[in-house]
Amino acid sequence: MPATSAYNLCAAMYLTCAAFMCRFTLHIPENLEMKSTAPLLCAGITTYSPLMHYGLNKSGMKIGVIGLGGLGHMAVKIAKAMGVEVSSTVKLICVLSACVSLRKQS
Secondary structure: OOOOOHHHHHHHHHHHOOOOOHHHOOOOOOOOOHHHHHHHHHHHHHHHHHHHHOOOOOOOOEEEEOOOOHHHHHHHHHHHHOOOEEEEOHHHHHHHHHHHHHHHHO
8 A cells, every 4th residue: 555545644643643622632641541441432421421411410319221231331330420329220121021022922
């Protein structure tokens, strides 16, 4: 691939510099490893934003999280860090799914 290809230009820019608006950036402390920080920048923002938007960030509040996959797990961690009481409804969903399945069979 020639040195002037779009791929090499983007790779070089990614490694050396980038320009962003300040409101879309944040500082990652030097003592945090990138592999530990990366999930916060994806799943963390995805779950943090609605918690803040809907005012579900006040200590003593109670919320439920459906599913404990990647996003659900991060939502629980962030909400607990905010002082919110979190309930996982995984068992309830499984029970409801089983009931619906049985009802369809009868």
